[in-house]
Amino acid sequence: MYHSGMPSSARYSAAAHQLVAELRARGYRTGCRAVEQWAAWGLAPAPERVPLGRHGFTSRYPDGAIDQYAAVASVMRRGQDWRAAGLMLIGRGHLVAREKTFRLLLDYLFTPETRISFTPETRISDPLEYADEQMAAAAGQPLFKRIARIAQRNISAAETAAISVMVRGVATMLGEAMPRDAAEETAAAWGMITADLPADMREHRIDIVNALADNVLTFEQLSATARSVDPARLRAVVREYRQPALDQPEQVLKPLPPIWRETLIITVALATIAIEDLGGAAWLEDISPGLRGRRETTRTLTPA
Numbered sequence: 140m141y142h143s144g145m146p147s148s149a150r151y152s153a154a155a156h157q158l159v160a161e162l163r164a165r166g167y168r169t170g171c172r173a174v175e176q177w178a179a180w181g182l183a184p185a186p187e188r189v190p191l192g193r194h195g196f197t198s199r200y201p202d203g204a205i206d207q208y209a210a211v212a213s214v215m216r217r218g219q220d221w222r223a224a225g226l227m228l229i230g231r232g233h234l235v236a237r238e239k240t241f242r243l244l245l246d247y248l249f250t251p252e253t254r255i256s257f258t259p260e261t262r263i264s265d266p267l268e269y270a271d272e273q274m275a276a277a278a279g280q281p282l283f284k285r286i287a288r289i290a291q292r293n294i295s296a297a298e299t300a301a302i303s304v305m306v307r308g309v310a311t312m313l314g315e316a317m318p319r320d321a322a323e324e325t326a327a328a329w330g331m332i333t334a335d336l337p338a339d340m341r342e343h344r345i346d347i348v349n350a351l352a353d354n355v356l357t358f359e360q361l362s363a364t365a366r367s368v369d370p371a372r373l374r375a376v377v378r379e380y381r382q383p384a385l386d387q388p389e390q391v392l393k394p395l396p397p398i399w400r401e402t403l404i405i406t407v408a409l410a411t412i413a414i415e416d417l418g419g420a421a422w423l424e425d426i427s428p429g430l431r432g433r434r435e436t437t438r439t440l441t442p443a
Contacts, residue, residue, distance in 0.1 A: 151175070152198045154186050161205050167212035174208060180221055181240030182228065183207045207236065214397075222247045223398050230401025232378040234370055245365035248402055249358055270309035304328045314359065317352040319345065325352075346426040355413045361406060364413045376408040 151171035159171055178185040184207060186198040214227040225235060225244040235241050304324050311317045317325070326332045326348045332341050354360065381404055395403065414422065 152186065154198045154200055158200055158205065158208060162208060162212055165209050165212075167209060169212055169215075173215070176221075177208065177211050177215075178236070180225070181237035182211045182221070182225055182235050184236045207233070226405065227397055227401040229373070230377065230381075230404045232374055232381060234374055238370060241370045242366070245368075245405075246362075248405065249362045249365065266313035266315040267306070267310040270306045270313065270315075311352045312356055312358050312361075314357055317349060319349065322348040322352065343426065347423055350423075350426045351410075351414075354417060355410050360413060361409050364409045364416075368409065368412055372412065373405075373408055376411050377404055380404060380408055380411065 155171040155174060158174055159169060162169055162174070174183070177183045184201050184204050186200050188196050188198055210228060210231070210233045211224070214224045214231070215221075216224070222244055225240065226248055228235060229241070229244060235244065304321075307315075307317065307321045308325065323332070323345050326345050329348070331344045331348070336344075384404070384407075418425075
């Protein structure tokens with residue numbers, strides 16, 4: 140423990156002071172206390188103890204540590220939960236220093252709200268109603284309206300239909316089965332089907348949406364993928380997806396708040412990995428037509 144009368148600058152190693160100086164040279168205003176905390180959280184590598192024989196020991200950071208610390212500094216915001224910063228780090232295509240931290244962060248992404256649907260004693264009794272309530276609460280937000288407009292344009296329908304698709308999507312992620320007519324609307328909202336698409340290809344793409352809803356896109360399935368995914372594999376998929384998605388002229392990522400954008404990118408990457416583990420393109424091509432007719436009607440909310 141540091142002595143209470145010790146000057147603050149003397150409480151930290153020469154390596155920490157040098158690291159902070161290099162970060163400031165890159166434009167990041169931070170201090171020794173912060174970089175030590177980042178290492179303690181497992182976001183960046185801790186300094187290594189180097190013996191000096193009779194002269195005790197010194198410490199130094201691993202080669203390349205400055206780049207990781209700069210990446211961490213780029214996502215840190217005053218008053219922000221460090222776990223949110225860690226998710227932003229992963230969503231920008233970086234690794235964290237410890238796998239335990241990596242698992243903790245991905246677990247945090249799906250809690251606490253989503254986890255309540257995973258166990259019988261806390262399961263949401265009506266995911267569709269719950270999703271409708273959440274969408275109604277968010278309806279006045281500008282970002283919500285932008286996303287709804289994009290869905291509305293793709294399906295060429297009224298705004299209420301676009302919002303219905305969004306409600307259905309949230310309910311499906313919470314475990315509500317997706318009926319086929321809802322899958323058709325969802326496929327249209329995603330831009331997967333158009334009026335001039337041949338009938339057999341149209342049906343196949345609706346089948347794909349149903350299969351994704353069943354096997355990939357629920358919070359429970361995404362959480363299971365997150366628990367087992369190799370960190371380096373997730374980073375590779377995030378990097379492959381991220382820049383092309385941000386470069387598209389018609390997309391919703393750029394206007395989103397950073398934490399929303401990065402967690403959405405992580406979620407898409409996890410879904411991509413889940414599809415690969417199911418067989419990838421071959422699995423998508425072999426989606427069974429038997430899905431058709433299994434759930435032909437949509438359950439709708441009854442107005443109070």
